[in-house]
Amino acid sequence: MFLLFGTRAGETVLTMVVFVCSNCGVSAAQRVFKRVTRVTLFFVPLFPVSTSHWNECSNCGLTTQLTKPQVDNALAWSPS
Numbered sequence: 001m002f003l004l005f006g007t008r009a010g011e012t013v014l015t016m017v018v019f020v021c022s023n024c025g026v027s028a029a030q031r032v033f034k035r036v037t038r039v040t041l042f043f044v045p046l047f048p049v050s051t052s053h054w055n056e057c058s059n060c061g062l063t064t065q066l067t068k069p070q071v072d073n074a075l076a077w078s079p080s
């Protein structure tokens with residue numbers, strides 16, 4: 001008998017916020033992403049082992065890591 005362990009990362013877009021990018025200086029939409037990495041057993045996701053957040057500028061593509069309070073703030077300010 002053998003066990004097949006692994007990990008799988010899933011990315012979702014949480015929200016879009018608009019602010020002036022620190023890299024390109026353009027007021028552009030910034031997509032806020034969430035990535036959850038889960039342990040898999042026989043390719044079935046079981047439980048999360050890590051979660052990370054970042055935003056991506058839609059103008060220049062700059063990505064910036066976000067903390068959980070920053071994500072909560074973005075969600076509070078998003079129009080939806």
Ligand SMILES: [Zn+2]
Pocket residue numbers: 021022023024025026028057058059060061062
């Ligand atoms: Zn930018």
